[in-house]
Each structure stands twice: as structure tokens, then as C-alpha cells.
Amino acid sequence: MKLNELTAHEIVKGINEKRIKPADVYSTLREAIKTFDPKVHAYAHTDDAAIAFDENHIGKIPVPIAIKDNICIKDYLTTCASHILQGFRPPYDATVIKRLRDAGLIFLGHANMDEFAFGSSTESSYLGATRNPWNLECVPGGSSGGSAAAVAANEAIWALGSDTGGSIRQPASFCGVVGLKPTYGRVSRYGLIAFASSLDQIGPITKDVEDCALLLNLIAGHDEMDSTSADVPVPDFTKSLAQNVKGLKIAIPKEYFIEGIDPEVKKNIFDAIELLKSKGASFKEISMPHTEYAVATYYILATAEASSNLARFDGVQYGLRAEPKQPRRTPIIDLYEETRHQGFGAEAKRRIMLGTYSLSSGYYDAYYLKAQKVRTLIKKDFDEAFKSFDAVITPTAPTTAFKLGEKTSDPLSMYLSDIYTISVNLAGVPAISIPCGFAKNNLPIGLQIIGKPFDEEMIFRIAHTYEQATDWHKKRVSL
Amino acid sequence: MITEKDVQYIAHLSRIHLTDDETEKLTTTLEDILGYINKLNKLDVSAVKPTSHVLPLQNVFRQDIPRPSLKQADAIKTAPESYKGSFKVPQVIE
Numbered sequence: 214m215k216l217n218e219l220t221a222h223e224i225v226k227g228i229n230e231k232r233i234k235p236a237d238v239y240s241t242l243r244e245a246i247k248t249f250d251p252k253v254h255a256y257a258h259t260d261d262a263a264i265a266f267d268e269n270h271i272g273k274i275p276v277p278i279a280i281k282d283n284i285c286i287k288d289y290l291t292t293c294a295s296h297i298l299q300g301f302r303p304p305y306d307a308t309v310i311k312r313l314r315d316a317g318l319i320f321l322g323h324a325n326m327d328e329f330a331f332g333s334s335t336e337s338s339y340l341g342a343t344r345n346p347w348n349l350e351c352v353p354g355g356s357s358g359g360s361a362a363a364v365a366a367n368e369a370i371w372a373l374g375s376d377t378g379g380s381i382r383q384p385a386s387f388c389g390v391v392g393l394k395p396t397y398g399r400v401s402r403y404g405l406i407a408f409a410s411s412l413d414q415i416g417p418i419t420k421d422v423e424d425c426a427l428l429l430n431l432i433a434g435h436d437e438m439d440s441t442s443a444d445v446p447v448p449d450f451t452k453s454l455a456q457n458v459k460g461l462k463i464a465i466p467k468e469y470f471i472e473g474i475d476p477e478v479k480k481n482i483f484d485a486i487e488l489l490k491s492k493g494a495s496f497k498e499i500s501m502p503h504t505e506y507a508v509a510t511y512y513i514l515a516t517a518e519a520s521s522n523l524a525r526f527d528g529v530q531y532g533l534r535a536e537p538k539q540p541r542r543t544p545i546i547d548l549y550e551e552t553r554h555q556g557f558g559a560e561a562k563r564r565i566m567l568g569t570y571s572l573s574s575g576y577y578d579a580y581y582l583k584a585q586k587v588r589t590l591i592k593k594d595f596d597e598a599f600k601s602f603d604a605v606i607t608p609t610a611p612t613t614a615f616k617l618g619e620k621t622s623d624p625l626s627m628y629l630s631d632i633y634t635i636s637v638n639l640a641g642v643p644a645i646s647i648p649c650g651f652a653k654n655n656l657p658i659g660l661q662i663i664g665k666p667f668d669e670e671m672i673f674r675i676a677h678t679y680e681q682a683t684d685w686h687k688k689r690v691s692l
Numbered sequence: 693m694i695t696e697k698d699v700q701y702i703a704h705l706s707r708i709h710l711t712d713d714e715t716e717k718l719t720t721t722l723e724d725i726l727g728y729i730n731k732l733n734k735l736d737v738s739a740v741k742p743t744s745h746v747l748p749l750q751n752v753f754r755q756d757i758p759r760p761s762l763k764q765a766d767a768i769k770t771a772p773e774s775y776k777g778s779f780k781v782p783q784v785i786e
Binding site: 302512551570592 | 705728740745771779
């Protein structure tokens, strides 16, 4: 196997045994980006001298990583794949970046994404769409589509993404890699350009479960710079990998297997369930009755929070400033309105408008408050399930990756591609997507394992047991 | 029912200028999306408490001790236009 096709734990082992040189890994990755990225377009920004290679790696993890374009790297172009943040170089590092620097990781660049993480296909990027490495005519999923595609295309060993309604797990599923959304509060959001602050989490996208646990070890933990980061102990997540699933009780919510699911996806999920049964886990069908309301609830709450968070992009503090073409109101309001007119793409405008509407006088109770109440019911469905079960298993997405352009003209059908991932963010619980096979069209299928709050260890235990009994995670794309 | 006038009003609240074409398209898509969202009306939530946040956190404070923060020059560096260490905007007060 080529160096860029290895996992991080294989590289670390190789470096420790002096078989692998960090500099060779890095140059192989740079070469892979040069060769494959014109086809895949996984990266938003990669050619920058600010990212220099440091030869001093004793006791460190010098494994190159791709970072989603909404996580601030000091002095490095960080644009949320939006025109409105053109040229923005943050004056500080996000907490996760600081932690990765301390651990010795090397940044390959910023991965492409849907503009401001608004999307499920990475087609709304101002910098152009990313393509699925398994089939270049298909989308990689989104919004962390660049991160997932970079890992799948062997243009990065691992990556960080962010997940507000499925933006790590759905692209991981579409690209045949592992993606984890940690418990809300597990990872600091300081320096993550906010989309929906009560839902956003940063998480790992990797080639296998062991790398996922290793990367979570590096980024998890309390941070006083993020008042919503939880002050709870962080275990060594790699220790969960040695445990089996004997005696575990896992729930299968029937609402995730109704209309709209691709029969091949369903079959692969049930094959995975059979495998876990043979390893000693027991399964039972349950009902999570508020599942059908998740997408509607999410699109009120997430857009309301986004409309508020994106108010800061006004042509004054950073990025684009557009001069008004003609006077309409006052000079300052004209500046705001023209900058935001030119700077935001169609989906960003749509979401800011929807969020502003649901927060506006006369509609607040009917939309925003109502959605917050339904959120309580959705969370209760999970609380109930976790009273009797150790984990919940579902598909990550109802289908495999769809074609570019297939859903761009119909926002609602795009929103519904996140139907299995959204509830997890509303409830704040952790969930992983791992590869569980390929459909006849040779596109990967993802299995979602959902755990109790702050019990990522259980997720790793189940995910690793399944992974070690299969070899989906060893498949590599040839481009 | 969302009208183009509603869309223009929300656009102004959002401080986004829209072209006539954008206004027309958004009127249709917002109508579709709100139509879908109205499925929440099937649920009676009169006795349910709202969830704004999943963590049981309240009033997270840190010690009130001075410490270094971002320097003015660094904070202003990213501004499209600045003047003597401040963000520059068009004249607001006559």
C-alpha cells in the first residue's frame, strides 16, 4: 500500500519502528493532492506557504490532516466556502487546531464544504462542487463533503468536519469512510465559525474506527473558551476498541425503515445487525414516534440560529465589502444589504430568510417556540430508548450518493436526505457512521450507531467489533 | 401564504438586497418549505416545555482575572477598511 493509503495508526506505528519517515508521508500526500484533486476537488484552500513542514516530531503524531473550511487556522485562508469571507485569515487558532498543533499534526489545507455548512452535497460551495471519489458523477454528501472526499480519495490521512444535522455522518456514509459526531459539548466549538450554536459539533472523519478514537482523544475535552463545552472526564477512547459486544442490548427504531429507504441500504443494515448478533449483541425493534417531525423541527431551529449567527457578515469586520450600486436606504444599510446580496449564495440567503421569518414578530410562537417544544419530544424518544438499551442502530442515509445536480433545484428533497441524522443533533447525543457494504452501483453504504450522551466508548466498542469482522474499511478508491 | 411583499420585508430584516428574480423564486421555495414545516401542527405541544439547549448548563462564569487577549492591530487586520485602529463604516450620523 502507498503511504497516502495508510491509516494514521499504521503511520504512527511505522514512524515509531523507524520504517516510515514523516517527511515521506507528507510529500506523498502533497503529490496525491496534485494528482487527484483536479478530479475530486476535495480542497478549498491548499497551496499556502503558511503551512510549513516541521521535521521535529519526537513523541508526536506527525500525520497530515485536512480541516473543514469553517474551522479557524491562524493566518490561513478560512472562508466557509463562501464569497462573503473571501480573503479571511483568522487572527487566532480554533481550540481543536491548537490541540492538533500541540500533538504534532500537519495541516494539508482547508477542505471544501457547502457554503456555511448549509447543504447535504457540497454543491453550494462558492468554490465549486466536490465529487465523490467512488463515482465522480455523484456528490460526496455534505456539508463536510470535502473532508470525507479527501480521506476517501487518499488526499488526506484523516480529517476534521463539523456536524449540525448530519454533516459529518452523511458524507462519511456516501464516501465509505468513518465519521463521528461527538456528544454536544464533548469538543470545543471555539474557532468553529458558527452555523447553529445549539447543534454544531466538530468531529473526526477517518479511514477506520481506531483512527476515529485516536483523533477524538486529541480534540475532546473542556475548554473555558467555549462556555457550552462540558466539564466532564475524557477517557482514552482507544481502550474501548479491545472490548466486545457480548450481552449488549441494541434498539432498532422502526421509523427509520419506512418509505423512502433504498432496499439495498436496508438489506445491508440488517446484514450488519445479523453479524453483531453473531458476536453476542441482542436486538429489539422499538418505536421513536417523533422521528417524522425531526426535519421540520431542525429547519426552524437551525435556520433561526443561523440567521442570528450570520448577522456578523456585514462588510465591516471581515471578508467581502461591496459598494452599493445605487442609494436605497441609508449609506450603512445599503452597504450591509449589497455586501450580503453579493456575498451569500442562494442556499445561504434561503436559510437566513427562513430563520429571520420564524423569529420575526407574530411568527415566533407558531414556529420557533413550537419547534423548541417538539425538540423536547424528540429528545425524550432517545431518553426512553436509552433507559433499556445500550445503543440505537439505523442507516446513516436512506440512499447511496446521488448524482450532481439531482437535488439542487428542490431544496426540500435535499433537506430530506438528512432524515436519519438530524434527530441525533436535536437530542445532542453522539453517533458514528461506518461503512457496511456497497450497493450494486458500487457506492458505499453507511451504518449509524447512536449512543447515550458522553458514551462514545460504547459506540466505538460496537463499531470496532463490526469493523474487525468485515473488510469494508480496507477498500481504497483507485482514481 | 407568503407573498412577494412578505419576502421583501424579511429580506430587509435580514439586511439582504434581493433582485426581482430572487424575490420571485424565494416566494415559491419559502412557501413550499413552510408548507412542509406546518406538519408540526399535527402535534399538541401545549403542555411541553421548550428545549433551547441539551446540556444542563446555566451561567457559566470564569474567574475575573485579567489576561492577554487579541491585540487591536490583529483584530483590525481582517477588516476590509479600517481607520486609526477602528473599523471604518460609511457616515451614520449627520
